[in-house]
Amino acid sequence: MRAPSSSPRVRLLNQADNASASAPASLDPDARVAALSQALGPRAERFALRWVETCESTNSELTGNPPRDDDRIHVLVAEHQHGGRGRRGRSWQSWPGASLTFSALWRFPAGAPVPAGLSLVAGVALAEALERLGVEGIQLKWPNDVLVHGRKLAGILVELVPGRGRTPAAVLGIGINLRLPPGVAIPDQPAVTDLHEALDGEVPACEAVLAAVLEALCRILDTYALAGFSALRDAWQQRNAFAALPVRISGEDSAVTGTCLGVDEDGALLLRTEAGVERILSGDVSLRGLS
Numbered sequence: 001m002r003a004p005s006s007s008p009r010v011r012l013l014n015q016a017d018n019a020s021a022s023a024p025a026s027l028d029p030d031a032r033v034a035a036l037s038q039a040l041g042p043r044a045e046r047f048a049l050r051w052v053e054t055c056e057s058t059n060s061e062l063t064g065n066p067p068r069d070d071d072r073i074h075v076l077v078a079e080h081q082h083g084g085r086g087r088r089g090r091s092w093q094s095w096p097g098a099s100l101t102f103s104a105l106w107r108f109p110a111g112a113p114v115p116a117g118l119s120l121v122a123g124v125a126l127a128e129a130l131e132r133l134g135v136e137g138i139q140l141k142w143p144n145d146v147l148v149h150g151r152k153l154a155g156i157l158v159e160l161v162p163g164r165g166r167t168p169a170a171v172l173g174i175g176i177n178l179r180l181p182p183g184v185a186i187p188d189q190p191a192v193t194d195l196h197e198a199l200d201g202e203v204p205a206c207e208a209v210l211a212a213v214l215e216a217l218c219r220i221l222d223t224y225a226l227a228g229f230s231a232l233r234d235a236w237q238q239r240n241a242f243a244a245l246p247v248r249i250s251g252e253d254s255a256v257t258g259t260c261l262g263v264d265e266d267g268a269l270l271l272r273t274e275a276g277v278e279r280i281l282s283g284d285v286s287l288r289g290l291s
């Protein structure tokens with residue numbers, strides 16, 4: 001479905017805008033949605049799908065203009081974002097045809113507490129989907145970076161949309177590197193990889209990748225809604241990139257070091273320090289000595 005023309009920040013690309021991009025053959029959003037629905041099969045009914053050629057940020061679109069609650073998971077995919085956002089105020093760089101960038105708006109029950117561990121849950125779903133596509137060596141770096149053999153393949157940005165009298169929601173924004181431009185250097189991301197490398201050049205169509213991720217998200221969010229993060233904690237721990245390793249957690253203006261013990265029932269990182277076990281709620285994790 002095409003973006004409504006009344007949406008101020010969504011703009012469809014024209015040929016000139018796209019001239020320099022390594023874009024795939026078809027950029028027609030309607031054809032993309034049709035291919036995605038077909039790949040999803042009967043599960044397509046669970047989603048409201050929208051695909052645009054460009055927007056500032058799919059997360060900003062869904063948090064700024066949350067669609068009406070119709071019991072479906074609303075998904076916005078952008079061929080290109082010109083203001084993609086990452087965790088902790090960073091930007092997220094992507095290129096048409098080189099990256100898959102989308103956000104899914106998921107509503108949780110009114111009156112429920114802030115959903116604990118939700119961002120780790122999105123990481124588990126993404127890891128499972130990529131494993132089913134054949135990617136080996138996937139690990140999760142707290143809170144939710146997806147790594148392959150230590151290099152970042154995908155990032156997740158989870159933002160809450162306050163209810164203001166309506167059902168509260170979370171926007172799960174996901175960026176997956178499909179085929180990065182050769183020799184690309186991304187600020188704040190010293191080690192990156194892409195699906196092309198992870199799958200030895202056999203990258204499925206991006207609609208098939210997205211269908212696999214949406215299927216996993218839907219399944220795992222159903223489990224999460226019923227049983228909370230504790231039901232998915234083991235799945236996260238099994239993929240913990242830094243399990244039992246010496247790490248450094250860098251915050252805004254301080255750092256703490258210790259041994260990574262995994263995560264607790266709320267998704268907080270547990271760190272054994274000289275002072276005892278500490279719960280870490282935010283920060284960037286790196287292997288001690290390598291940061």
Ligand code: BTN
Nearest residue numbers: 057059084085086087155173175
């Ligand atoms: C990170 O690793 O810092 C998180 C990156 C999240 C990027 C995705 S791309 C789709 C969605 N829209 C955004 O602006 N950000 C997320």
